[in-house]
Amino acid sequence: MNYTMNEVLKFIKENDVKFIRLAFCDIFGTQKNISIMPDELPRAFEYGISFDASAISGFMNVEESDLFLVPDPVTLSVLPWRPSHGRVVRFFCNIKHQDGTPFEGDGRYTLKKVIRQAEALGYNCKIGSECEFYLFQMDEKGMPTTVPHDFGGYCDIAPMDKGENVRREICLTLEEMGIKPESSHHEQGPGQNEVDFKYSDVLTAADNLVTFKSVVKTVAARNGLHASFMPKPLPEKSGSGLHINISLFKNGLNVFNNRGKEYGQIPEEFIAGVMAKIPEMTAFLNPLPNSYTRFGKFEAPKYITWSHQNRSQLIRIPAAEDEYCRMELRSPDPSCNPYLAFALVVQAGLEGISQHMQPLPAFDANIYEAEHDKLHGLALIPESLNSAIKLARESTFAQHVLPQKTLDKFLSSKQAEWDRYNRAENKEQFERTSYFLNV
Known part of the structure; x- marks a missing residue:
């Protein structure tokens, strides 16, 4: 199902979601993720959640290490193997620089x-x-x-x-x-x-x-x-x-x-x-x-x-x-x-x-x-x-x-x-x- 940002926020509140995984891949296709709490999701949509990109293979150097994960709302998915009470959902993310421009090393961006x-x-x-x-x-x-x-x-x-x-x-x-x-x-x-x-x-x-x-x-x-x-x-x-x-x-x-x-x-x-x-x-x-x-x-x-x-x-x-x-x-x-x-x-x-x-x-x-x-x-x-x-x-x-x-x-x-x-x-x-x- 393709969700809008507002629909996602409503879904999170109504479905007992307690953890949100922000997923992305390194340049080799290995999946990574950061977990956030539901209250942080509006900030993630607006600004992104920062992570140390120098620690991800092929991304950034230590002196320019900050990148931001912005969840793609259409990729919302509940992880069925996690508890039904206190659910866990996952988004694939677009990776961006602090100024909002796309990170050129993001494989999803290249494919887009x-x-x-x-x-x-x-x-x-x-x-x-x-x-x-x-x-x-x-x-x-x-x-x-x-x-x-x-x-x-x-x-x-x-x-x-x-x-x-x-x-x-x-x-x-x-x-x-x-x-x-x-x-x-x-x-x-x-x-x-x-x-x-x-x-x-x-x-x-x-x-x-x-x-x-x-x-x-x-x-x-x-x-x-x-x-x-x-x-x-x-x-x-x-x-x-x-x-x-x-x-x-x-x-x-x-x-x-x-x-x-x-x-x-x-x-x-x-x-x-x-x-x-x-x-x-x-x-x-x-x-x-x-x-x-x-x-x-x-x-x-x-x-x-x-x-x-x-x-x-x-x-x-x-x-x-x-x-x-x-x-x-x-x-x-x-x-x-x-x-x-x-x-x-x-x-x-x-x-x-x-x-x-x-x-x-x-x-x-x-x-x-x-x-x-x-x-x-x-x-x-x-x-x-x-x-x-x-x-x-x-x-x-x-x-x-x-x-x-x-x-x-x-x-x-x-x-x-x-x-x-x-x-x-x-x-x-x-x-x-x-x-x-x-x-």
Whole structure:
């Protein structure tokens, strides 16, 4: 539900709300929050609540550390797992300087700028994400193990699938928060699950993904399990992807539903733009060294190709009708910052349209089984985080979409992360220590 500021203040008074969480993300997409009491909410709306931005990765320096959180009233959500008496609500916030100007390092602000550009061109973009994750058992001390919750496979049912009750609780919790999951199922890997979302506007889709990750971890913990969004937590098993389904509307019509040819080549131009910029975006879509161990296996792409329905491709056009016609980008993983990822992908597609780009012909073969000569000459997704960082540093496209300070801080941090990974004697142990608990 979209609330106005006055409606929010009334809701807080009438619904026994005692704590208010002001949520935001650092430049890596990690959710943070400050809690305030209800009496402070009017001040938060008018002036914002200050916080030490020098303590947040990639934000400010010590000598200029104050930023302000201003709650976005349309993002009001009750946290269902908190007590019904003395309720807790959460807002996503806009981050601002003291003079009220937007903080350029705020991922929501970056995404809003891209959305405005799309609207200026007459387009309304929608995103529905499909997010995979693993559930692991805990030991007798309550610490996560690497033992999967179950050993089921794709779309298995109980008793092989032990995650159905957890997924049910996740989906019901999301519904209570106003988020609409479309479907859920057991994925290919042992203990691996997937939840798919109904499409929404791009900013809401990014907010919902951040919320989803917190809900999954919270519900898993309530059930004595550990949830991990690490891209490849089990080396020989399926990796976890974040498939981004994108549709584009103009004058109320979905241009990907192009049966009447009203919009000619626009869908292919959008796809061509995304494909052209994938090498420069990959550091943001796949920001961990572990991300790159997923590519080329278990339906995760390796080459920059597209096709209809073919799950071995970077981009596929799923079989769908009317408003559900879309493109699906299959390379990103859940460790990305959705605000930056969505901003880059949408902007790339818009540039494809404005420059009338044309994609290469569809590659309809199964890439995993294709003969080597058929693969010769196909462009590759960057094969390591180090390669992706180099391409992002040289990218005028990334510099156009992202603030220079954010770009520099993000890539410098990721370069240091890669260097630590590269020096590690036991790289699998480094990944597990660095990402298994935290992603």
